[in-house]
Amino acid sequence: SQKIEQNSEALNIQEGKTATLTCNYTNYSPAYLQWYRQDPGRGPVFLLLIRENEKEKRKERLKVTFDTTLKQSLFHITASQPADSATYLCAPVQRDNFNKFYFGSGTKLNVKP
Amino acid sequence: DGGITQSPKYLFRKEGQNVTLSCEQNLNHDAMYWYRQDPGQGLRLIYYSQIVNDFQKGDIAEGYSVSREKKESFPLTVTSAQKNPTAFYLCASRLGTSGAADEQFFGPGTRLTVL
Numbered sequence: 381s382q383k384i385e386q387n388s389e390a391l392n393i394q395e396g397k398t399a400t401l402t403c404n405y406t407n408y409s410p411a412y413l414q415w416y417r418q419d420p421g422r423g424p425v426f427l428l429l430i431r432e433n434e435k436e437k438r439k440e441r442l443k444v445t446f447d448t449t450l451k452q453s454l455f456h457i458t459a460s461q462p463a464d465s466a467t468y469l470c471a472p473v474q475r476d477n478f479n480k481f482y483f484g485s486g487t488k489l490n491v492k493p
Numbered sequence: 494d495g496g497i498t499q500s501p502k503y504l505f506r507k508e509g510q511n512v513t514l515s516c517e518q519n520l521n522h523d524a525m526y527w528y529r530q531d532p533g534q535g536l537r538l539i540y541y542s543q544i545v546n547d548f549q550k551g552d553i554a555e556g557y558s559v560s561r562e563k564k565e566s567f568p569l570t571v572t573s574a575q576k577n578p579t580a581f582y583l584c585a586s587r588l589g590t591s592g593a594a595d596e597q598f599f600g601p602g603t604r605l606t607v608l
Contacts, residue, residue: 422601422602423600478593486535
């Protein structure tokens with residue numbers, strides 16, 4: 381069965397450092413992969429999308445990589461700030477069913493001042 | 494302002510009661526989704542709809558029902574058959590263009606508690 385794995389342990393880093401979050405998937409052939417941010421008690425908010433033929437995507441302080449051989453996506457936040465503290469979810473989207481979304485359980489990021 | 498609204502924000506239900514959670518969007522999106530989130534857990538797909546008058550079960554549809562009579566509305570009913578309904582419920586929509594890699598827009602959620 382399809383499985384999406386994100387580190388369930390919280391990631392604690394110091395302000396100004398780079399945070400790196402991992403999303404691994406199995407039994408999937410995603411055409412693209414999305415990353416979302418979720419704050420406590422709120423709905424997720426879309427951040428970035430990367431397609432299977434793209435190795436890397438950047439948006440301001442955010443960078444996403446996608447390695448279809450390793451079946452892994454990495455999400456980086458450079459120069460992290462306390463306001464970046466949230467839970468980050470990944471969602472690989474299967475190539476033969478763009479309408480059915482599955483999300484990883486998310487990794488909580490804590491950025492300490 | 495365009496977006497997704499969910500109501501109510503908090504809902505309390507007695508055991509054995511059915512309750513309906515509202516989800517409305519004015520984004521003109523074709524696809525709509527319902528997810529359940531338990532504390533410290535990820536999102537689990539309950540139902541999704543790609544077009545009016547059509548919907549499909551997700552992974553945890555048992556004890557839930559939906560309807561999609563209008564493009565902008567996708568209400569979720571939590572029936573008494575759902576044994577453990579206390580959770581945070583999220584509705585989402587996306588443009589849904591065939592083959593397009595468009596993102597989901599989420600509502601603010603409804604927190605359901607069974608008393």
